Amino acid sequence: MALWQWLLAHWLVVATYLFIAVDVTLRVLGLILVPRNRRPGSALAWLLAIMVFPLVGFPLYLLLGKAQLPRKRREKQKAVNRLMRVRSLNIPDTALDDDVPSWLRSAVRLNRELGAFPLTGNNSADLEIDYDTSIARMAADVRSAEREVHVLFYTMGLDPATEDFFAALVEAAGRGVTVRVLYDHWGSLSHGPVYRAMRRHLDAHGIEHYPMMPIKPFRDGAFQRPDLRNHRKLLIVDGQVGWMGSQNLIAAHYDKRATIRRGLHWQETMVRFRGPIVSGMNLLFATDWYYESSEQLPEAALVAAPEDTSGTYECQLVPSGPGFVLENNLLLLNQLFYSATHRICAVSPYFVPDESMLSALITAARRGVEIELFVSEIGDQFLVFHAQRSYYTALLEAGVRIQLYRAPTILHAKHVTIDDSVTVIGSSNMDIRSFILDMESTIMVGGTDFMEKMHEVEDVYRSRSRELTLEEWRRRPMPMMLLDNLCRLASAVV
Template identity: 85%
Template sequence: MEAFWQWFPEHGVVVATYLALGLDVALRIAGLVLVPRNRRPGSALAWLLAIMVLPIVGFPLYLLLGKAQLPRKRRVKQEHINALMHERAERIPDSALDPDVPSWLQGAVRLNRELGAFPLTGNNSADLVIDYDTSLAGMAADIRAAREQVHVLFYTAGLDEVTADLFAALGEAADRGVRVRVLYDHWGSASHRAVYRAMREHLDAHGIEHYPMMPFKPFRDGAFQRPDLRNHRKLVIVDGQVGWMGSQNLIAAHYDKPANIRRGLHWQETMVRLRGPIVAEMNLLFATDWYYESDEQISEGELVSAPEDTSGSYECQLVPSGPGFVFENNLLLFNQLFYSAERRISAVSPYFVPDESMLAAMITAARRGVEVELFVSEIGDQFLVFHAQRSYYTALLEAGVRIWLYRAPTILHAKHVTIDESVTVIGSSNMDIRSFLLDMESSLMVGGTDFMEKMHEVEDVYRSRSRELTLEEWQRRPRLMQLLDDLCRLASAVV
């Protein structure tokens, strides 16, 4: 040992250099072996670039963030739930579509069912709400009318002066004996610390059972869980008879952030209020997330009740997606609809970072004569995503896609797509890689010309509040800004 300590000071630097070189080579080789496995080429190249440039940083980051997969215990739960849902779906045939709908819509219904969606249901009614306070007041009123149960699920939830009345309605319902269950995403809500604490204290005070979804406990389920896998859904279901879903979170329109308040930022949303058989499907989807966090399996008898209102004329199908599903359900649905469109596509997404297949589908539609328009915000609240999405504008504009920039200081946070006069998809899913791979989302496909008219009225409102971006204007932007957009696009591929 004494000889070693005499030798080490003279040769330690050389040994450390060789060890560092060996580790560097080993990490690069490991990256070449592990990264390309079952991964998109663009994502694989981005990860390999990060590992090759700086292996000591890039490879640990890959181990931390490189797999969009739930841990084993959660996957077992997902498989169990999927089996139960498949068994139920086999017993319930899809509702018949109106005879005047295009044949490709039947294909979309079959695709959704194959990917794990719920049955197509008929006789539903739906109303759109685009005013932030009005939707909160509407949800609170429905909760106050609850007789048996209220289920609430939001990505971001907090008790502030804007949401106080809705939380008061939840407390009143629980106090009179209604079973109230509340879920909220851990990171999406806990990051708003003051209103998050206030919400939890209020729920506890009224004896309301509540859980954070996907809690930030990396080894909670016996295996490492990627920390940015999130539950991004927004659902309210009352007595299995009335349901709300869409893009709005349960928090003030400025998200209670001082920086947003200083900039005057506020969020524009679209919510849909539903009645009819589709509400039972929403209740079942809530129950799957409740099972993940509470281990309680709510009985189908408690979740599914005969609809009191079947006067509607809309066919609706609920399409869940996320890391618990084998395929990217929302991406495949969007692409199928884009390729099927014959006259018009209107897409609204606050975060538009498509993969190669979606970009090709939109550009192909525009090149073959379909009128394609995309609504995005003039300004962004997320630096990386905002600049990454701008990198796609040139290709879209050159193909003939019309881009509408919703005027500042509003962030257009709504998420919906309309195809021809045939179908609408509305829900929580953005058109970005995160929503396709990492976030649990809920989308609703709605057929019916009457509902399409309502959607077109919403699009008209958004168009009136936007300005159109032209190719000429876009080509004049500074070269430095182009470089920044392209670099952010490259970084966004690392998923």
């Protein structure tokens, strides 16, 4: 009783000492925990947050500081990776031509080591950059299905732009085709009414579907940071036709009031593949299906003999994400940037490179490689948009040409071309989130004809852009420069 009365009488002093003790403890714990196995830039950003606001920064670090899946899910990933390696052995490696540069051979070996998927030949690929046309073409492929349809998109919603695609799924299921659907939980849930309408539609017609990476903080018996997402975009029909690229299954304005009010809409690039590469895409879908449904799809249904082998493109699938030991997409792009001899063209809506990628690009530019970077003139994500602008000065000074895709369109396409040798295309942005936190799917494509198609797409994007000059950039207001640099610091907190 006497102690309680003393505490009441001296509560302000006690609270002050308690606050100081907690404050010091959190700072010390931050110094111990944060630097372990972390990039210096990321560690410094977290330590700054903890040192300035310990009571806020340290809990945030516990919530968002580890870019890895819970232990049970990591074990599942390891098992799936082993299985994927075994299954991918049934997809034979194709032989590269004798005149292929040695650095491309090295890239193929690197990809096989990182993601287990082989290089496949005799593939064909068509590009589609019109938003509504790509949805219509995917719906047409679904209507041609005879056995199974696999659908995986980061964002999905039932709205006027996608209703025909979902009608095609229902028609396919109605004639006995097995339809499996995956969508990222947060990537779709955040779109509210159209997400709920999609779920009701799939449930009403008995189509099996699962949210990927569901936001359940203590799923699998351990805390899972909520911003680890599955960002892939895949459609596979009968193991014979595969779609991959940057586009989500939702209206081009994403059904958001703020976006519609600003008149924004998204510009995408999708690729329709035929040939052996589609079996690899099917295997990748099967790994995500296993994560969410615990159903292991039979290999015979996934690795199918291609009906069309008339194509001439070599293709290799490169999956990446927090379930892998290394940042597969980052390592591939860096290797290609250092190998380029005369030209790099990169298209990315969110360009926030880590130190290694920035160094690779600047080094390439300084040694005479012509580099062109396409980004949007305006942004839909405040922090990322201003963070990426903080890199423009160093790039422009090195000689990189920056093309700003004109408003009100958000250039959401994601692809890179290197010399006249290879294209990398898929769902991965050139930012820290895509390298570390998101599950991504990328395909490396070789073939002169495909490069010509990519150059045609680049020409279209160039005609819709304006070039940013170093002189113009140096004239930007000082408050804007300070904001860009501040957002760059915040973006390092991963």
